[in-house]
Amino acid sequence: TQLLEQSPQFLSIQEGENLTVYCNSSSVFSSLQWYRQEPGEGPVLLVTVVTGGEVKKLKRLTFQFGDARKDSSLHITAAQPGDTGLYLCAGVSGGSYIPTFGRGTSLIVHP
């Protein structure tokens, strides 16, 4: 059972465009993480958000955690080809510390 729904599943855009990826759930999470995965590699953590309403910025990437801690978004401004990859959100519940992953959003940024 996938507790986290990501949308869109695929995104193909031109360099310089903006985009937003969504991660939604009916469950409340104690924290939510975003990972980026390149072909042939394991996922690498981008950010962890823990407080409802929290906004974190990482250069051109902006992450937001919903007020109810059930959803999150990732916004990329002026996308570059180097942003190409699979973006995964992962929720962590209570004291389990076991990340539960969404299906991922595959992003391709064309030069």
Add this chain to the structure above:
Amino acid sequence: NAGVTQTPKFQVLKTGQSMTLQCAQDMNHNSMYWYRQDPGMGLRLIYYSASEGTTDKGEVPNGYNVSRLNKREFSLRLESAAPSQTSVYFCASRPSGGTEAFFGQGTRLTVV
């Protein structure tokens, strides 16, 4: 710093064969995980180990067994491989008190 090391990187098995996927971490992490990744399915948890000497089932444990050999090593065994087990397998570890999971580079397994 090696981080999380998985071996082998690639493997082809015939249906019914057995094999063990190896994972070792050098970060002194307590928790270790095995996930499988299939197209369009994200990462699904097979087994995890919260600490040395303990293992628990995840979302998709059928057909797999694990061994937490010591704090560094967590192996995944397929006793009788099936085509449905064709996937990319990732091992990950996490430090006590932290939420970030550190992943290996994966093992791409094909069962024919």
